Amino acid sequence: MNRMKSLHQEGRKEQKRYLGDDQWRKARNLRALLGVLAQTGREGVLEQRRWLRLRMDGEELTEQETALYDRQIRVWGVDAQRRLSKSHILVSGMKGTAVEFCKNIVLAGIGSLTLMDDRMVTEEALSANFLIPPDENMFSERSLAELCCDSLREFNPMVRVSVEKGDLSTFDGDFYDKFDVVVVSCCSLRTKKLINEKCRKRSKRVAFYTVDCRDSCGEIFVDLQNYTYSQKKLVDTIEQQLQYPSFEEAVAVPWRALPRKVAKLYFAMRVIERFEQTEERNPGETSVADLPSVLKLRKELCETQSLNESHIPDGLLERLLAGRREFPPVCAIIGGILGQEVIKAISGKGDPLKNFFFFDAFDGKGIIEDISNPDTGS
Amino acid sequence: MDAEQQLQAIKQAKVLMVGAGGIGCELLKTLALSSFQDIHIIDMDTIEVSNLNRQFLFRQSHVGQSKAKVARDAVLRFKPHINITAHHANVKDPEFNVDFYKQFNIVLSGLDNLDARRHVNRLCLAADIPLVESGTTGFLGQVTVHMKGKTECYECQPKPTPKTYPVCTITSTPSKDQFEGGGGGVSLPLARNFSLPLARNLLTGTISLSCLVHPCLSFSHLCTPVLGCFILFVHCIVWAKDLLFSKLFGDKDQENDLNVCSNNATSSSEHAEDVFKHILDEDIEQYGRRIYDHVFGYNIEVALANEEAWKNRNRPKPTYSSDILPDKLIQQIGNLDNGATDDPSSVSAMGSLGLKNPRDIWNLEENTRIFLEALKLFFGKREKEIGNLTFDKDDQLAVEFVTAAANIRAASFGIPLHSLFEAKGIAGNIVHAVATTNAIIAGLIVIEAIKVLLCDTNSYRMTYCLQHPSRKMLLMPVEPFEPNKSCYVCSETPLSLQVNTHRSTLRDFVEKIVKGKLRMDFPLIMHGSALLYEVGDDLEEDMAANYAANLHKVLSELPSPVTSGTVLTVEDLQQELSCNINIKHREEFDEENEPDGMLLFGWTQAPPMNMDNSLPV
Ligand SMILES: [Zn+2]
Numbered sequence: 001m002n003r004m005k006s007l008h009q010e011g012r013k014e015q016k017r018y019l020g021d022d023q024w025r026k027a028r029n030l031r032a033l034l035g036v037l038a039q040t041g042r043e044g045v046l047e048q049r050r051w052l053r054l055r056m057d058g059e060e061l062t063e064q065e066t067a068l069y070d071r072q073i074r075v076w077g078v079d080a081q082r083r084l085s086k087s088h089i090l091v092s093g094m095k096g097t098a099v100e101f102c103k104n105i106v107l108a109g110i111g112s113l114t115l116m117d118d119r120m121v122t123e124e125a126l127s128a129n130f131l132i133p134p135d136e137n138m139f140s141e142r143s144l145a146e147l148c149c150d151s152l153r154e155f156n157p158m159v160r161v162s163v164e165k166g167d168l169s170t171f172d173g174d175f176y177d178k179f180d181v182v183v184v185s186c187c188s189l190r191t192k193k194l195i196n197e198k199c200r201k202r203s204k205r206v207a208f209y210t211v212d213c214r215d216s217c218g219e220i221f222v223d224l225q226n227y228t229y230s231q232k233k234l235v236d237t238i239e240q241q242l243q244y245p246s247f248e249e250a251v252a253v254p255w256r257a258l259p260r261k262v263a264k265l266y267f268a269m270r271v272i273e274r275f276e277q278t279e280e281r282n283p284g285e286t287s288v289a290d291l292p293s294v295l296k297l298r299k300e301l302c303e304t305q306s307l308n309e310s311h312i313p314d315g316l317l318e319r320l321l322a323g324r325r326e327f328p329p330v331c332a333i334i335g336g337i338l339g340q341e342v343i344k345a346i347s348g349k350g351d352p353l354k355n356f357f358f359f360d361a362f363d364g365k366g367i368i369e370d371i372s373n374p375d376t377g378s
Numbered sequence: 379m380d381a382e383q384q385l386q387a388i389k390q391a392k393v394l395m396v397g398a399g400g401i402g403c404e405l406l407k408t409l410a411l412s413s414f415q416d417i418h419i420i421d422m423d424t425i426e427v428s429n430l431n432r433q434f435l436f437r438q439s440h441v442g443q444s445k446a447k448v449a450r451d452a453v454l455r456f457k458p459h460i461n462i463t464a465h466h467a468n469v470k471d472p473e474f475n476v477d478f479y480k481q482f483n484i485v486l487s488g489l490d491n492l493d494a495r496r497h498v499n500r501l502c503l504a505a506d507i508p509l510v511e512s513g514t515t516g517f518l519g520q521v522t523v524h525m526k527g528k529t530e531c532y533e534c535q536p537k538p539t540p541k542t543y544p545v546c547t548i549t550s551t552p553s554k555d556q557f558e559g560g561g562g563g564v565s566l567p568l569a570r571n572f573s574l575p576l577a578r579n580l581l582t583g584t585i586s587l588s589c590l591v592h593p594c595l596s597f598s599h600l601c602t603p604v605l606g607c608f609i610l611f612v613h614c615i616v617w618a619k620d621l622l623f624s625k626l627f628g629d630k631d632q633e634n635d636l637n638v639c640s641n642n643a644t645s646s647s648e649h650a651e652d653v654f655k656h657i658l659d660e661d662i663e664q665y666g667r668r669i670y671d672h673v674f675g676y677n678i679e680v681a682l683a684n685e686e687a688w689k690n691r692n693r694p695k696p697t698y699s700s701d702i703l704p705d706k707l708i709q710q711i712g713n714l715d716n717g718a719t720d721d722p723s724s725v726s727a728m729g730s731l732g733l734k735n736p737r738d739i740w741n742l743e744e745n746t747r748i749f750l751e752a753l754k755l756f757f758g759k760r761e762k763e764i765g766n767l768t769f770d771k772d773d774q775l776a777v778e779f780v781t782a783a784a785n786i787r788a789a790s791f792g793i794p795l796h797s798l799f800e801a802k803g804i805a806g807n808i809v810h811a812v813a814t815t816n817a818i819i820a821g822l823i824v825i826e827a828i829k830v831l832l833c834d835t836n837s838y839r840m841t842y843c844l845q846h847p848s849r850k851m852l853l854m855p856v857e858p859f860e861p862n863k864s865c866y867v868c869s870e871t872p873l874s875l876q877v878n879t880h881r882s883t884l885r886d887f888v889e890k891i892v893k894g895k896l897r898m899d900f901p902l903i904m905h906g907s908a909l910l911y912e913v914g915d916d917l918e919e920d921m922a923a924n925y926a927a928n929l930h931k932v933l934s935e936l937p938s939p940v941t942s943g944t945v946l947t948v949e950d951l952q953q954e955l956s957c958n959i960n961i962k963h964r965e966e967f968d969e970e971n972e973p974d975g976m977l978l979f980g981w982t983q984a985p986p987m988n989m990d991n992s993l994p995v
Pocket of ligand 1: 530531532533534861862865866867868869
């Protein structure tokens, strides 16, 4: 037994010498996390065993790391965890909902998270953001994204969290290649379309999501392009294919072509979105004073689309216009649903939603709507 | 509603949060962001390493500290000017009495066990404070508003429920200590065997085991004492899969509580350490039998040694392989050699044993054979993978092993056995993203809490967070159920008890009915003004002696005789619960169907639900 032990110690020292302390530890953690399962053959098995023994003897793999590794492998399965830990996610617009989402995926153990939001901290930004302590000294010269980044890093040391400066919609297509998932929040209709198109033009799939909360309402849009996954039934597995429209395609689907009971929130959000675009407002820069103009726009849109105006109630529009501040419970709900969706899409496990999700705290319903061209499905 | 009015209601509210775990962390954060100013938290737990990657308010440096206190400090960092009071204590402590509850406008619960939930329900009813109850399992979650007289209470009867349904609590072994161990010399065999940390994680959502929710078996209500065999069997699966399977075939290095139950016996820990090691050149069947005897025999014996724990429960039966299969397995099984070219991933113990139909329920002997054979096949054909296996429901041999192990355990505990098909469905339904469900549920709790504070009674909803959309909905609100008029907890309807008053003792009544069914911890039993029995620390010696003597007497021979027509009053002072029981004498009871020798009416145990996709809208 002692001889075995000293052999292991020898092996460990050797590895350490070869890789250098830091590299060595990283390699070990990574292996631990991924389960060292990819290796095959006799050599591979011997190697695995050696690593496992090393881990047992090793004092540098902390209990915390072991616990992280253990739970994630147990909960997600090795394969899903491997995919998650290799995934790179970009989030633009750090308001409350995006912050909730970031917390969820960092806890889940993605590979890296890149944050974009150059705005400075305002009282409004703080109100639904639990990542930023209200210590005014810290705010000087630091953007929202930078402040959020600091806190998110603490949540899970295994996830690389970083900040990218600039305006995402002006970035070259190459930039998007670095990511598997792009989430944009609080940006204009034009920007949404633009970023979505850039994601679609990449040779690999870059999943695109938008998320917005206004008052006590929230909306998620999903574009997974062509998505194939195995749908698990109790006994067997079926190959499922989904064709997603882009944001532009989806919102261009004629309203009269939509099924009768589409969530009112869908229409209301389109009206507001359109209003902000025509008036060149920043997203969310609205107030109840805008209601008359918005009602006028609603009338126009409903007429051209042959939709009865009662599908877009005044009260709902009024709430959306007035609700500049996010409602934290809704941020938690929408950020949670979005987290689950992104995790599904990365891990390839579970039925992803297609392609809109709405939540309104008034009726408490969380509804999935498929807004796509009925002929092509996209 | 007016935004200003809403904000005022929130700012003036005093909120009690019970539980600072998975839901609790999310809830406290969302409450603080939503401008709540005065929050009390009760949680007796301390932070464990395994909490860290889900319960986001906690860090490595907090391990061992009070959850309630660390959660408070973490939230105060981003919301410094609100009042959060942390109670690092058991919610069942007597200090949290009706008067304590009465200072709050609302109670929000993110508890992890049934017993504490019942307790909180009873106190909220007694104090007439609205309660928002919640629970999550994997992708599934539920939020319910309980308001005395307006909506059902937590213990009203179960009702038909959606196909997939959140059951947030382990209920098979309702012991008040079930989740409160975590050290000391006290052994809680059953709870320990089901793994204390595992159980707790399951309930707080730090580990996803939605195997609790089986998609093809709709069953009972989150809020009711679900004691169906199905759930009990789920525990056997969890044990077989997460403890035994991973101990034998998984990463040897990981935390595993399979043996914790024996840690009170000093000599046994060594016994436990070595038993799972496969000794070089040891016959695999010999090895398999050693494991078998250890986990199904020895461990159960150790558990049984603690008499206290079995007072209220059926005692499990230790099972030894030689009793089931006296002889070494004959070599119809041992076709290890002739199949050397077989694809190792397709080996099957069912195949070797000629068992074909996965829907058959194997008997104990068949399960024992499968157990030993599957172990043999793992060591014979898939040795390379041992040490690295994680349970995969598409791995036939793994499913066979887990099914057999779960069934053998079930047999020891007197729980009905299940087929491989059923076991696979339960064991394989692993979902992820538990942290996200907790966040969603916390958001829903706050939305309901605000409605309660605004007295917006008509818009209260019970909301389900579903895994698969139902009518396009992932979050599905339904109208709250009305109170059950005959609920013994929230209504004054008397219960009735059929009992042989000449044969059953007061102890039988206390154990089987008062504690076993009504779930009272500190009961007081009165016949008119005569006190028959009472539990408490502060009893006078002579009274205590009287009560002890009463326990041994049959009902009709008590100092104040209990006969047909007697009305007994049973109270629990800590739970502030009181109910009347009409006694009816009955001579004979069927030993098999009525093993208690008494029958309680007006009290409902969750019946097994039929398969039903309909939703209660
Ligand atoms: Zn009730």
